[in-house]
Amino acid sequence: MMFRFESPIYLWLLLLIPILVIVNIYHARKKKKRYKAFGTPELLKQLSPGVSRYRSIVKFSLIEIALALAIIILARPQTISPTSPEKREGIEAIIAIDISNSMLAQDVAPSRLDKSKLMIENLITRFTDDRIGLIVFAGDAFVQLPITSDYVSAKMFLDDIDPSLIETQGTDIGRALDLAMHSFAQDTKAGKAIILITDGEDHEGNAEEMARKAAGMGIKVFILGVGSPAGSPIPLGDGEYLKDNAGNTVMSRLNEDMCRKIAAAGNGTYIHVDNSDAAERQLKAEIGKMQKGQFGTLTSTAFSEQFQAVAIILIILLIIEAIILEKKNSRLQNLQLFKRKK
Structure with a gap:
């Protein structure tokens, strides 16, 4: 069984992924410089204890993956069944x-x-x-x-x-x-x-x-x-x-x-x-x-659409991205799943 894209021209849109990564890194650095103007990292951490350092990175990564999957769906992935004369x-x-x-x-x-x-x-x-x-x-x-x-x-x-x-x-x-x-x-x-x-x-x-x-x-x-x-x-x-x-x-x-x-x-x-x-x-x-x-x-060839599985993964990623908040959840702050035991 072979694999193909019915509309491969849409795959060129995947070039948006690295471009968005570069733009995100640029804005993150500008944001970091603005924060440094207010004080030291230790002071900012004390002033904003609810701000998560990594959640925005996780949310952005999920959006990037979801965008890539949406582009793949546009390209219509298909499997090619064996031909029959x-x-x-x-x-x-x-x-x-x-x-x-x-x-x-x-x-x-x-x-x-x-x-x-x-x-x-x-x-x-x-x-x-x-x-x-x-x-x-x-x-x-x-x-x-x-x-x-x-x-x-x-x-x-x-x-x-x-x-x-x-x-x-x-x-x-x-x-x-x-x-x-x-x-x-x-x-x-x-x-x-x-x-x-x-x-x-x-x-x-x-x-x-x-x-x-x-x-x-x-x-x-x-x-x-x-x-x-x-x-x-x-x-x-x-x-x-x-x-x-x-x-x-x-x-x-x-x-x-x-x-x-x-x-x-x-x-x-x-x-x-x-x-x-x-x-x-x-x-x-x-x-x-x-x-x-x-x-x-x-010689007849049967093409089977395979976008359904990709669409399910896309929906799951968007749901996870929506659930994750930019700030730490105050109710879960005391939950230390990875804290080492003394």
């Missing part, structure tokens, strides 16, 4: 999110994009040994997060997703699928899936071709269509809605027919995303059917 088996999934302006439509609450992000976050939470990557696309596409098992980073990158990430507007699903196909790791036989979330307003027309190419590589293409076929206006954030050149409000409609065709070409499934969690459950079930592959071994 575990086999990791899962799938690889590249999640491609449409971040075109039409995804700001609110026919799905709170918006198409926010609903998509929430669904992905819940999906990531359920992953255990799988690898995931994030791609954002509109008129262009780029990798937001390379394929990884770091779910914490995945959620952080997910929070930052916004239409402002891509200046080129539009919805180039084919480009997103092409980028996703080339974003998988090459060293595994695990099942591979592209989970593409969009409202289906494709302006390029090569999405089905790319989906068939992905299927030929053994990659399943799941299309999640978010929104309503009835359509919804696109808010601009200032209370206004997007309008066309003629001044008419633009209605963004979910193109379910195109989404189904892309999913069929990619040997996958089309799933409609609405205000319920049905799409999330269906996607989870489909992913559960996929072949899992081994990614090697995961």
Whole structure:
């Protein structure tokens, strides 16, 4: 079993200990000089019989030790348990999110994009040994997060997703699928899936071709269509809605027919995303059917906090310091525990 500090930077505060000792010695000497101005040590001892010579030293020492222990607690002492290798088996999934302006439509609450992000976050939470990557696309596409098992980073990158990430507007699903196909790791036989979330307003027309190419590589293409076929206006954030050149409000409609065709070409499934969690459950079930592959071994390390014992000692020292008085206790002056017998 090994030992470590989680926050060792706080240990630099231990330099306060010798500094306080030097300051205390300096003030003690100044105090001694002031006392000498009043008379001889014998006279002062007679004038102040209750003053203890050593109690202040003991109290200061206890405070110093307590301060050192408090600093150690801040540094979080931990013991490290022996590591245990575990086999990791899962799938690889590249999640491609449409971040075109039409995804700001609110026919799905709170918006198409926010609903998509929430669904992905819940999906990531359920992953255990799988690898995931994030791609954002509109008129262009780029990798937001390379394929990884770091779910914490995945959620952080997910929070930052916004239409402002891509200046080129539009919805180039084919480009997103092409980028996703080339974003998988090459060293595994695990099942591979592209989970593409969009409202289906494709302006390029090569999405089905790319989906068939992905299927030929053994990659399943799941299309999640978010929104309503009835359509919804696109808010601009200032209370206004997007309008066309003629001044008419633009209605963004979910193109379910195109989404189904892309999913069929990619040997996958089309799933409609609405205000319920049905799409999330269906996607989870489909992913559960996929072949899992081994990614090697995961070495897990357990850290156990050890500050409790130090805290108990600290509390005991502070109690003792509070009990000890600067002056001698008159009731105990006649108690001579260490007096020699004649």
